[in-house]
Amino acid sequence: MPDAAAPGTSDTPTVGIAKPSALRGLTRYQTYKRRWLFLLVVSLLNCSNAMLWLSFAPVADKIAHYFQLSMMQINWLSLIYLVISVPFGIVATWILDSFGLRCSTILCAWLNAIGSVIRLFPCIHFMGDYHFLYFMIGQSFCALAQVLVIFSPAKLAALWFPEHQRATANMIATMSNPLGVLLANMGSPALVKKEEDIPLMLGSYVIPAGVACLLSSACIWESVPPTPPSMGAVTSTSEPFVSGMWMLLRNKAYVILALCFGGGIGIFTAFSALLEQILCVKGYSNVSQIQGQKVWIAVVCSLLGFFGFSICPVSFELAVECSYPVGEGTSTGLVFVIGQIEGVIIMILLQALTIWRSGSGPSTCQLQEGTVLDWTNSMLLLAGLSCIYSCIFIIFFHTPYKRLQAEADITYKPHRAEKDEEDGASVQ
Numbered sequence: 001m002p003d004a005a006a007p008g009t010s011d012t013p014t015v016g017i018a019k020p021s022a023l024r025g026l027t028r029y030q031t032y033k034r035r036w037l038f039l040l041v042v043s044l045l046n047c048s049n050a051m052l053w054l055s056f057a058p059v060a061d062k063i064a065h066y067f068q069l070s071m072m073q074i075n076w077l078s079l080i081y082l083v084i085s086v087p088f089g090i091v092a093t094w095i096l097d098s099f100g101l102r103c104s105t106i107l108c109a110w111l112n113a114i115g116s117v118i119r120l121f122p123c124i125h126f127m128g129d130y131h132f133l134y135f136m137i138g139q140s141f142c143a144l145a146q147v148l149v150i151f152s153p154a155k156l157a158a159l160w161f162p163e164h165q166r167a168t169a170n171m172i173a174t175m176s177n178p179l180g181v182l183l184a185n186m187g188s189p190a191l192v193k194k195e196e197d198i199p200l201m202l203g204s205y206v207i208p209a210g211v212a213c214l215l216s217s218a219c220i221w222e223s224v225p226p227t228p229p230s231m232g233a234v235t236s237t238s239e240p241f242v243s244g245m246w247m248l249l250r251n252k253a254y255v256i257l258a259l260c261f262g263g264g265i266g267i268f269t270a271f272s273a274l275l276e277q278i279l280c281v282k283g284y285s286n287v288s289q290i291q292g293q294k295v296w297i298a299v300v301c302s303l304l305g306f307f308g309f310s311i312c313p314v315s316f317e318l319a320v321e322c323s324y325p326v327g328e329g330t331s332t333g334l335v336f337v338i339g340q341i342e343g344v345i346i347m348i349l350l351q352a353l354t355i356w357r358s359g360s361g362p363s364t365c366q367l368q369e370g371t372v373l374d375w376t377n378s379m380l381l382l383a384g385l386s387c388i389y390s391c392i393f394i395i396f397f398h399t400p401y402k403r404l405q406a407e408a409d410i411t412y413k414p415h416r417a418e419k420d421e422e423d424g425a426s427v428q
Contacts, residue, residue: 092148
């Protein structure tokens with residue numbers, strides 16, 4: 001059912017007193033309550049997918065020891081998300097803009113659920129000792145799901161929500177991803193008190209993925225509402241995919257946004273995936289309780305998350321505004337793909353800059369014996385990149401809000417035409 005009438009979006013347009021010239025430009029805008037269900041499904045998918053991505057990282061040493069894997073193999077379980085998103089990210093944006101939100105959401109939900117189940121295979125004894133292979137296949141399915149859901153918030157907000165709710169809807173759906181990262185960082189160490197608890201942890205992450213799959217398959221019936229909520233929704237995806245990509249690459253403001261915000265995505269991705277390995281060499285366990293520094297670590301990580309992810313929905317909205325009339329899936333998708341490319345490079349550089357030092361230390365890493373891994377150079381690189389990206393964005397990024405301007409122009413023209421007609425009648 002449609003929501004109660006809002007200013008400019010009433011269920012029954014007041015056309016009785018409108019002039020014929022105004023009627024030609026009049027479009028009926030209204031919203032539907034089921035847009036919140038759609039938002040819930042996309043948010044749950046985003047959260048669940050992020051949990052699956054980072055579920056191994058907080059207990060990397062225990063996972064490696066339990067399944068007889070190397071730390072490099074464990075890192076690849078997170079890195080595969082970044083690697084797959086580069087070639088398939090462009091495909092995902094094409095699917096989103098060409099086949100619609102419903103198709104991409106349901107496909108994402110099934111890939112996510114299947115991947116979460118495949119990750120359980122190494123815990124089944126008769127499945128053989130192909131632990132790493134099963135993990136990589138499962139993570140690959142989840143990675144394919146990620147590129148479908150990570151681009152959806154801006155598209156969902158544009159097609160289903162009015163102007164005054166777009167940023168809020170985009171924020172809710174986008175911030176569900178870091179919420180999943182938080183839940184994984186808290187949940188994995190809480191569930192894995194000892195190595196025998198690892199199957200329980202892997203099984204627990206199947207539940208939200210399964211619920212999201214059920215809801216998307218049963219409750220999402222259409223990609224767009226019967227009537228648009230705003231003029232922006234009417235003109236959404238007005239540019240073909242290929243020409244839209246070419247327009248993005250020639251848009252200076254968009255390129256600066258993509259490189260700087262994409263760099264921020266890469267920094268967060270690498271830091272989140274490697275955090276447990278960075279902390280354990282300093283004597284911290286998977287719940288970071290030692291030497292009285294737990295509070296400071298919590299404060300620093302909280303500040304990174306608070307200030308870092310608060311710009312996510314804003315940046316996605318900026319990507320749409322500065323690239324209009326390119327489709328929302330294409331404009332936000334390319335930003336994310338660039339971010340994943342930068343994330344792969346940054347993650348490889350961080351590991352390459354580490355130094356093995358002999359001698360004992362406070363390390364709690366189960367795989368280190370008689371050596372200490374020094375991450376100082378890696379952390380300095382991370383801090384330097386954060387400063388560089390921030391400065392470039394602040395100094396060089398300038399853009400008009402093209403979508404808002406287009407909506408304002410279209411809204412203004414019918415009223416101006418009506419006024420001109422009234423003026424002409426009065427002269428006669």
